[in-house]
Structure formats: structure tokens, C-alpha cells
Amino acid sequence: MNAARGFPAFPPQRAGARFATSWWGRAWIQAMEDTSLDHGLLRKGRAYAKTGQVGPITVSPGRIAAVTESEYDTVVRVEQLTDAAWQRFLDQVAAKAGHIAALLDRDMPHDLVEAAEGASVPLLPAVGDLEPECSCPDWGHPCKHAAALCYQVSWLLDADPFVLLLMRGRGERELIEALQQRDAPAHVPARAQAAGMPAAAAFAMGVPPLPEPPPYDVVFTPPALEPDPGVDVAALGILAASAADRARELLLRGRLPELTEHQDHVRLAAGHDLPGGRADGLGAAVQAWRYGGADGLEALETPWTPPRQALARAQTLLEAGWEGERPPAVESWRNRWTLGSVQLRYGRDGRWYPFTDRDGEWWPAGTPERDPSALAAP
Incomplete structure (x- = not known):
């Protein structure tokens, strides 16, 4: 009960x-x-x-x-x-x-x-x-x-x-x-262990307890590698650290998202200092990834047209967030709403990503919210 x-x-x-x-x-x-x-x-x-x-x-x-x-x-x-x-x-x-x-x-x-x-x-x-x-x-x-x-x-x-x-x-x-x-299997007599037992009885024992999961808070330290001609030791260390991060994410979430080559490059740049200027030109992309992962990167790079119902709901939330005051005028284009110096972009994950004007370009400005008024209201 x-x-x-x-x-x-x-x-x-x-x-x-x-x-x-x-x-x-x-x-x-x-x-x-x-x-x-x-x-x-x-x-x-x-x-x-x-x-x-x-x-x-x-x-x-x-x-x-x-x-x-x-x-x-x-x-x-x-x-x-x-x-x-x-x-x-x-x-x-x-x-x-x-x-x-x-x-x-x-x-x-x-x-x-x-x-x-x-x-x-x-x-x-x-x-x-x-x-x-x-x-x-x-x-x-x-x-x-x-x-x-x-x-x-x-x-x-x-x-x-x-x-x-x-x-x-x-x-x-x-x-x-x-x-x-379910984790407590029945006791198996020693004679049954030696001589075997019917399959039905074996299956009826249930699943034995699994070992404890490994600790997730262990910080991976790449091994110290000796320089060798033709081997980029720094890049190899970054790949090892990246693999450890992905393994930890797989243990925590049970799955990993499929990434394109560009997305994986941005992911590496966001989590590690890439040698040789390999992160040049990725400043906004790296910032978007740090705020929202692959969804944040897509909000930065790809405009799309959301369903009308989603935009109507967002407009209602925006008006409610101003508590009776008139919200600022919204200049809308596809999934992008511009409110003065702030632009909100609706992601395919159902969240709004904030951007600010930086020298004529829109840069990621914070973590996403489902409620656009949380990003735009005073």
C-alpha cells in the first residue's frame, strides 16, 4: 500500500x-x-x-x-x-x-x-x-x-x-x-552445482547482483608520452582525454549522440586546448557548445521554422513574464526573435538560446531556457 x-x-x-x-x-x-x-x-x-x-x-x-x-x-x-x-x-x-x-x-x-x-x-x-x-x-x-x-x-x-x-x-x-x-538469487545446493540442474530451475534463480558501477568523478590524466617523429603527442593526449570523457558520459547516460565531423571538432575544442591553432575560427561555436552541446551549436548555425503552436506558446510565456507590462517589440524570423540587443533562438530541443550582439555578430550568451521570458524579462 x-x-x-x-x-x-x-x-x-x-x-x-x-x-x-x-x-x-x-x-x-x-x-x-x-x-x-x-x-x-x-x-x-x-x-x-x-x-x-x-x-x-x-x-x-x-x-x-x-x-x-x-x-x-x-x-x-x-x-x-x-x-x-x-x-x-x-x-x-x-x-x-x-x-x-x-x-x-x-x-x-x-x-x-x-x-x-x-x-x-x-x-x-x-x-x-x-x-x-x-x-x-x-x-x-x-x-x-x-x-x-x-x-x-x-x-x-x-x-x-x-x-x-x-x-x-x-x-x-x-x-x-x-x-x-530481484537481486537476491536463491541458494544453489553444492550437489546441484557439481551435477548441473534443469534449465527451468536455473532461470528461476533470477539475475545475480551486478558489480557496483565505477566512480564517475575520477579525473582522467593522459599518460606522459615521449616525443616521437611523426607522432603528434599533444593531439594524442587530447584524444585519450576525450575518449575518457565520452566513456564517462556513456556510463552516466547509457548512450552517446551521433556527431558529425564538425560537431566532434567543436566538442573537442570546447573541452580541450587544441594545439596548433586548430580551434581558430570556432570561438562562437565553442561557446555555443559549452552552453548547450550539439543543440546549442545547431541553434547558432542552423535557422529553421518551428511549428506555429510552439511559437504561439512561447509568445504567451513571454507576455506572462512581464506581469502586465507590455513586452518589447519582437522582430521575428523563423526560429529567431530579436528584442533589441538580445536575440533568442528556438532550438529543436524545445528550449530558447540567448545571444547578444558582439561587433555586429550574434554570440551565445548563456544557458537555454524553456521559458523565453526568463531570458528577456527585466
Whole structure:
């Protein structure tokens, strides 16, 4: 039996405060916003969330609830997973030691969610999966109160992905106990070890515990290499350090993005001092990579035309961030919005990347945000 978890009310936030920063928190907001047909109600919901109009939040299997504006009972229901679906999810978690470590570190690996989806276990909500209910007279779906509750829940999800799993039906303690039971194989008698045993009995033993993952905070030091004719020792050391970085990323995330030759060159220049002027001309590209990786580099180099719905939502967020004041005039072209000395570029990852004018050229100016008002509002 899962006990509900209670969370204290969030205090009023600053005008430019952003909502979800984790990718799973952003997916939660995306599911809610894509369901809405009224951007005005979403704007009001964001304002309610930021100004502390939502009371303490209770999360339990299948629902989140709060009292909003001190009088309305607001609930958002989430479909719970079946017992069979939970077993398939546990299979995916137990299949890789890094998944367990990531969850305990309050992280939700991309490949775990993808593997779960491949096993027909939807962890993240999609359009239509969130069912809002509110005692207010508003007919919106969601109303501004349910939208405010969902926006604040994204903060809870950022801090602890087990909140999402609890909504889907299982609490943290129950999940950990189930995983520990899977890691404890039954005792095998010595006679059975010597003489062999039926395959069915062997498979019934379960999966033996995996070794602990290697430490991720070890700094790699390239070996000292003696100069040799025809061998660029400095470049070789950089390649060794780069390989160690990529191996650490693979251990942490379970996968590596495919990079073009240009992207990999920029990645190397961003993380290492390339010898012989090999980073010449890459200043803006290196800065973009340091702020946003491959997505940040694409925002710098490649204009594209986003869906109208995404731009309309961003316009709503921008107006809401100015809290009643008129936002500055926006000069828009494809995925690029220019507001005076600041330019915002919408990336294919759903985030806005800030740029500033430097001698007539736009240079990356900071980390991306999902909410453009967090980058443009005063």
C-alpha cells in the first residue's frame, strides 16, 4: 500500500522564474500544455503558480491534489500502471546497474524511459493522459487552477523523479524493495552445482547482483608520452582525454549522440586546448557548445521554422513574464526573435538560446531556457 506524499506550498517566485529544468519535468509540462486549447488560461495558470496561489500539494497513486486560491479543490488524475506493466518496468531497471544508481541519484535516464516505452510501459504522460478536475466554475481543460498545479508539480519532478513513479502507482520504498528481491538469487545446493540442474530451475534463480558501477568523478590524466617523429603527442593526449570523457558520459547516460565531423571538432575544442591553432575560427561555436552541446551549436548555425503552436506558446510565456507590462517589440524570423540587443533562438530541443550582439555578430550568451521570458524579462 502506497502512502501519499505531502509537499509544502511553494512561496511566490520571481517574475522570471522558470518551471521544469529536467527533461522529464519538461515532458510533463508539454503533455499538459499540448492538451490545452486556451493559451489565456495557461498564462493565468503560470501566474498563479509563480505568485503562490497553490496550497500544499499531495501526491498519491493516480492523482495530485491541492487547494488553489484558498477555496477551490483541484485534482489532476494520472492513469496508474498495471501490475504486469510494473513487472516489465522493473525488468528494464534491473537490466542495467546504471539505471538503479541514476534513480537513487534522483535522475531519470533517457534510455530507461525509452526501454520502458519499448516494453509498453508509458512512464511520461502524453497528450490527453492528464485529467484535471476543479471545483471552480471555469470550463477550461485544464482550468487556470489545474494548470497552476501542474506547473508547480514540474518543480517536484525536477527534485525527485520518484514523484512521477508514485503518480503511476508505486512509491520509492516499494520499488527499491522489489529491485532488491530481484537481486537476491536463491541458494544453489553444492550437489546441484557439481551435477548441473534443469534449465527451468536455473532461470528461476533470477539475475545475480551486478558489480557496483565505477566512480564517475575520477579525473582522467593522459599518460606522459615521449616525443616521437611523426607522432603528434599533444593531439594524442587530447584524444585519450576525450575518449575518457565520452566513456564517462556513456556510463552516466547509457548512450552517446551521433556527431558529425564538425560537431566532434567543436566538442573537442570546447573541452580541450587544441594545439596548433586548430580551434581558430570556432570561438562562437565553442561557446555555443559549452552552453548547450550539439543543440546549442545547431541553434547558432542552423535557422529553421518551428511549428506555429510552439511559437504561439512561447509568445504567451513571454507576455506572462512581464506581469502586465507590455513586452518589447519582437522582430521575428523563423526560429529567431530579436528584442533589441538580445536575440533568442528556438532550438529543436524545445528550449530558447540567448545571444547578444558582439561587433555586429550574434554570440551565445548563456544557458537555454524553456521559458523565453526568463531570458528577456527585466
